[in-house]
Amino acid sequence: MKYAYYPGCSLEATAREYDLSVRAVCSSLGVELAELPDWSCCGASSAHSTNRWLAHALAGRNLALAERAGLDIAVACPACYLRLKTTYKEMKDDPQQREELVNLIGMPYEARYNTRHLLDIICNDIGLESVKERLTKPLVGLKLVSYYGCYLVRPPQVVAFDDPENPQSMDMLLDALGAEVRDWSGKVDCCGGSLSLSKREIAMQLVKEISEMAREAGAEAIVTACPLCHSNLEIRQARQNRLPIFYFTELMGLAFDIPEAKSWLKKHLISPLSLLASHNL
Amino acid sequence: MQYLDKSGQAVLDAQFCQKVKEASRTNIGRCYQCLTCSLGCPVAFAVDYLPNQIIRMVQLGLKQQALTSSTIWLCASCESCVTRCPNDVDILRLMDTLKEMALRERVEGREKTIAAFHHTFLKSIKQWGRQHELSMLLQFKLKTRDFFSDIDLGIKMLLKGKLKLLPPRFRGSKETRTIFQRIDRELARGEKT
Numbered sequence: 001m002k003y004a005y006y007p008g009c010s011l012e013a014t015a016r017e018y019d020l021s022v023r024a025v026c027s028s029l030g031v032e033l034a035e036l037p038d039w040s041c042c043g044a045s046s047a048h049s050t051n052r053w054l055a056h057a058l059a060g061r062n063l064a065l066a067e068r069a070g071l072d073i074a075v076a077c078p079a080c081y082l083r084l085k086t087t088y089k090e091m092k093d094d095p096q097q098r099e100e101l102v103n104l105i106g107m108p109y110e111a112r113y114n115t116r117h118l119l120d121i122i123c124n125d126i127g128l129e130s131v132k133e134r135l136t137k138p139l140v141g142l143k144l145v146s147y148y149g150c151y152l153v154r155p156p157q158v159v160a161f162d163d164p165e166n167p168q169s170m171d172m173l174l175d176a177l178g179a180e181v182r183d184w185s186g187k188v189d190c191c192g193g194s195l196s197l198s199k200r201e202i203a204m205q206l207v208k209e210i211s212e213m214a215r216e217a218g219a220e221a222i223v224t225a226c227p228l229c230h231s232n233l234e235i236r237q238a239r240q241n242r243l244p245i246f247y248f249t250e251l252m253g254l255a256f257d258i259p260e261a262k263s264w265l266k267k268h269l270i271s272p273l274s275l276l277a278s279h280n281l
Numbered sequence: 282m283q284y285l286d287k288s289g290q291a292v293l294d295a296q297f298c299q300k301v302k303e304a305s306r307t308n309i310g311r312c313y314q315c316l317t318c319s320l321g322c323p324v325a326f327a328v329d330y331l332p333n334q335i336i337r338m339v340q341l342g343l344k345q346q347a348l349t350s351s352t353i354w355l356c357a358s359c360e361s362c363v364t365r366c367p368n369d370v371d372i373l374r375l376m377d378t379l380k381e382m383a384l385r386e387r388v389e390g391r392e393k394t395i396a397a398f399h400h401t402f403l404k405s406i407k408q409w410g411r412q413h414e415l416s417m418l419l420q421f422k423l424k425t426r427d428f429f430s431d432i433d434l435g436i437k438m439l440l441k442g443k444l445k446l447l448p449p450r451f452r453g454s455k456e457t458r459t460i461f462q463r464i465d466r467e468l469a470r471g472e473k474t
Contacts, residue, residue: 013412194357
């Protein structure tokens with residue numbers, strides 16, 4: 001199983017530990033990630049918010065690169081995922097727009113290759129049975145809530161591998177890792193990540209609601225698949241009694257007993273190490 | 282909503298709704314004000330007009346009010362309204378279209394910090410091809426003249442290796458810059474909507 005891996009900008013900097021854990025876990029599961037050569041930024045929220053064609057062109061350049069490589073794209077960041085997938089879908093459905101895109105990016109593009117999120121690939125292609133086979137150190141006793149946020153599941157017209165209101169894939173994955181997964185109503189709420197730097201007070205309010213809900217559900221930590229949610233939940237949580245935030249791949253690494261897993265966690269701003277120690281993990 | 286200006290003149294723009302419809306490629310006319318969008322909107326507590334009110338403004342042609350509202354900028358792009366709208370109105374694309382129009386027509390909005398953030402973010406991509414957080418954050422601080430907030434956080438992130446000192450270097454950065462230039466050119470010629 002081989003994919004063109006699109007790390008995206010966050011995974012090279014603020015979410016370095018996500019990138020490291022993704023690569024380690026995929027190699028352990030036999031998913032070959034060939035980094036998309038010469039990839040560039042997808043444009044993120046700022047492009048689609050202010051210039052529709054810029055958003056398509058920035059995403060489209062990467063789609064065309066993957067087409068040149070002849071591979072489907074695997075993405076870790078849900079924001080990149082939605083941007084790439086939106087452009088892929090619009091261009092596939094509308095040849096006239098596709099022609100305009102080709103002129104803008106100066107590369108051929110026929111919308112032949114899909115873009116997939118790694119959570120989708122792991123849960124639906126690899127399957128939970130294979131995940132369980134790799135399990136050497138089950139996360140027994142660790143009480144978690146899975147936080148999907150926005151772009152993994154919304155809008156269902158574009159990204160449709162799980163239910164948009166009550167998704168289950170991450171819950172089932174964490175359950176397969178042996179953790180105690182709590183049900184809660186915050187799993188698809190927005191954390192305000194796109195406003196984290198420009199409107200701090202709004203982000204803080206939304207993060208407060210999410211962390212309170214997680215605590216009420218009895219969770220000791222929140223699990224995410226998004227680098228933007230991860231930073232926002234880390235930096236905008238109130239100062240006291242903060243819940244650690246994990247990437248789902250970090251927990252897979254711990255449960256697979258990958259030696260460098262602990263070193264990923266040292267990059268967190270809210271250290272989860274004492275929580276793990278309390279469960280002998 | 283205000284239908285008359287201070288001198289008693291009507292402020293409706295008859296073409297506005299049609300223009301927005303074409304640019305956003307969504308049928309705003311289908312909205313029957315069920316308020317599902319506003320009930321699920323995470324930033325409803327912070328906006329001056331709720332999403333359903335913005336749709337109504339566009340339907341009525343209240344261009345100035347829609348383009349100067351804080352709502353279009355505070356929209357967190359969470360896709361909840363798009364997912365839940367029973368009439369398939371793509372409210373997010375509508376908000377994006379209104380932001381794009383506000384910028385193009387140089388309408389002074391209420392949320393200048395957010396507009397400044399987008400500007401700085403894109404400038405950084407134009408320059409480097411990939412985002413370089415550190416220089417982008419410094420430029421954002423200069424632009425908004427907010428020098429002291431989050432300084433402790435920035436230092437912590439630097440120490441954790443979460444902010445790179447040097448910008449990314451790769452071959453494709455030139456191609457990305459060309460894309461920006463092509464789009465600027467076409468916009469200037471009025472070819473892209």
